[in-house]
Amino acid sequence: MRLAALLLFFATVFAISRVDGYIEQDVDCLSWHLAVETNNVRNWKLVPEECEQYVGHYMLGKQYRKDFKIVANNTIEYAKSLTLVGDGKDIWIFDIDKTTLSNLPYYARSDAIWLILGHYHTMTQSLTSGLWRELCHQYRGLCVYQTLLPLGFKIVFLTGTAERFKYIRIFNLKAAGYHTWEKLILKEEADQGTSALVYKSKKRTELVDSGCRILGNLGDQWSDILGDNSGNRTFKVPDPMYYIG
Amino acid sequence: MRLAALLLFFATVFAISRVDGYIEQDVDCLSWHLAVETNNVRNWKLVPEECEQYVGHYMLGKQYRKDFKIVANNTIEYAKSLTLVGDGKDIWIFDIDKTTLSNLPYYARSDAIWLILGHYHTMTQSLTSGLWRELCHQYRGLCVYQTLLPLGFKIVFLTGTAERFKYIRIFNLKAAGYHTWEKLILKEEADQGTSALVYKSKKRTELVDSGCRILGNLGDQWSDILGDNSGNRTFKVPDPMYYIG
Structure with a gap:
C-alpha cells in the first residue's frame, strides 16, 4: 500500500514536463496550442474548457518564458x-x-483586481472594466x-x-x-x-x-x-x- | 536497491509525455520547435544537434500525428x-x-533506402539522390x-x-x-x-x-x-x- 502510494507520487512528479505543474492527460491541448500559434485555428473566443488548466500552467510556468x-x-x-x-x-x-x-500578475494573484482598482482610481478618477489590462x-x-x-x-x-x-x-x-x-x-x-x-x-x-x-x-x-x-x-x-x- | 531501480523505471516511464519515448531533459527543444513552427526561426540548415532526438521522437511518435x-x-x-x-x-x-x-518510412526503417532504390530503379532506370523522397x-x-x-x-x-x-x-x-x-x-x-x-x-x-x-x-x-x-x-x-x- 505504501509502495503504491510512493509510486503514484513519483508518477505524478515525473509526469510534469511540458509545463510546470501540468499533468498531461489530454495532450490534444498541446496540439491546440500549436495550431493556435501557427494561425491554423482562428477566431476562437475562449480557451477550450479542457485546456484551461494547460494554458494556466503554461503561462505561469517556465515554458512560456522559455518560448x-x-x-x-x-x-x-x-x-x-x-x-x-x-x-x-x-x-x-x-x-x-x-x-x-x-497582465499576467492579474491572473496570478487573487487579490490583483483590488490592487489595480486602487492603483488606477488615483490615475483616472474612474473605474472601467478595461483597467485590469494595466497591471504590468x-x-x-x-x-x-x-x-x-x-x-x-x-x-x-x-x-x-x-x-x-x-x-x-x-x-x-x-x-x-x-x-x-x-x-x-x-x-x-x-x-x-x-x-x-x-x-x-x-x-x-x-x-x-x-x-x-x-x-x-x-x-x-x-x-x-x-x-x-x-x-x-x-x-x-x-x-x-x-x-x- | 530494488526499490531504487523500480522508482527509476517509473520516473523514466512517466517522464515521457510531450513526445513518445522522448525524455525531456532539454526543454528548449520545445521552444525551438514552437519558434520554427511560428516562423520566428528562419533559414535554418539543420535541426540543432541537441534536438535531433526530440525531432526524431516527435515525428515518429503520436504527437506529430495529433498535431x-x-x-x-x-x-x-x-x-x-x-x-x-x-x-x-x-x-x-x-x-x-x-x-x-x-517520406517518414525512410527515417523509420534502416533498410528503407534499399527498398527505395529497388523500387525506383524499375521506375526511372536511373538512381538519383532525390529518390528517397519518393517512399510515400x-x-x-x-x-x-x-x-x-x-x-x-x-x-x-x-x-x-x-x-x-x-x-x-x-x-x-x-x-x-x-x-x-x-x-x-x-x-x-x-x-x-x-x-x-x-x-x-x-x-x-x-x-x-x-x-x-x-x-x-x-x-x-x-x-x-x-x-x-x-x-x-x-x-x-x-x-x-x-x-x-
Whole structure:
C-alpha cells in the first residue's frame, strides 16, 4: 500500500514536463496550442474548457518564458544583422499587451483586481472594466527594446487600446522601463469597430507613406504581424490566452 | 536497491509525455520547435544537434500525428463552411512533400533506402539522390483531399520537385490514393535556382491570372503559404525536420 502510494507520487512528479505543474492527460491541448500559434485555428473566443488548466500552467510556468526568450533572442539576432540608414526612419513596431507589457500578475494573484482598482482610481478618477489590462510588469519585450534602442531603431508602439487610456499606457510603459519612443499609436474613436488587422495595417501604411521603413514588428497576435506593410520581418510572441482578429 | 531501480523505471516511464519515448531533459527543444513552427526561426540548415532526438521522437511518435490531425480538422471545417461557385475555378492548393505524401518510412526503417532504390530503379532506370523522397505512405493530407474533392474543390498540387520526376510523383500520388487533380505543377528547368517562396508565388499568380480562385492552401513550409496569392486561407502542417525558404 505504501509502495503504491510512493509510486503514484513519483508518477505524478515525473509526469510534469511540458509545463510546470501540468499533468498531461489530454495532450490534444498541446496540439491546440500549436495550431493556435501557427494561425491554423482562428477566431476562437475562449480557451477550450479542457485546456484551461494547460494554458494556466503554461503561462505561469517556465515554458512560456522559455518560448518567449527564443523569440526575443531571434528578434535581437535579426535586428543586429541590419545596417540602418540612420535618418530617423528606421522603425521597429511593438504591440503593447502581452508583448511589451504583461497582465499576467492579474491572473496570478487573487487579490490583483483590488490592487489595480486602487492603483488606477488615483490615475483616472474612474473605474472601467478595461483597467485590469494595466497591471504590468517587466517583460522579455523589454530586452528586445533595450537592445534595439542603442542600435538606432526608432520605436513605434502600436496598440488597439483606446486613445482615452493614453496616459495610463504612458505611465505603465515608463514604469516598466520603456523610457522613450518615436510614436505611441492608440485607437482613435473613428477607428473603433475596425478589426485589429485592418486598423494596424492602416496605421503602418501611414508610417510607410510618411517615409518610414518598418524593419521589424513584434506582437503576440497574428493580427499584429499580418496585413499591409507588416514589416521586413515579423516575430510572433506566444499567446494561447486570447485571439484578436 | 530494488526499490531504487523500480522508482527509476517509473520516473523514466512517466517522464515521457510531450513526445513518445522522448525524455525531456532539454526543454528548449520545445521552444525551438514552437519558434520554427511560428516562423520566428528562419533559414535554418539543420535541426540543432541537441534536438535531433526530440525531432526524431516527435515525428515518429503520436504527437506529430495529433498535431497534424488538428490542422486537418480545421482545414476541413473551413472548407465545408465555403460556398463554391462551381465553375471549375474553385481551387485548393496542396504542397506534396510532408503534406500530401510522407517520406517518414525512410527515417523509420534502416533498410528503407534499399527498398527505395529497388523500387525506383524499375521506375526511372536511373538512381538519383532525390529518390528517397519518393517512399510515400498515406497521410493526413489524404483525409483533407478526400473531403475537398466531393465538395467541388479543384485540386492543384504545387511542388518544388523537378519536372523530370513527374511520373514518379504521379505514380506515388495515385498509389497513396490521390486519384484525380486539376493540375500538378512541378518546377521547370527555367525555375531551378528560384526560391520556393518566389517560385510558388509565381505559379499561384499564374493560376489567379487564369481566373482561378485560390480558396485554400495547405503546406508544411512557410514558403508554401506566404507570398503572393497565397490563398483566402492557409494552413501550416507541422514540420521541424527541415526549412525551405
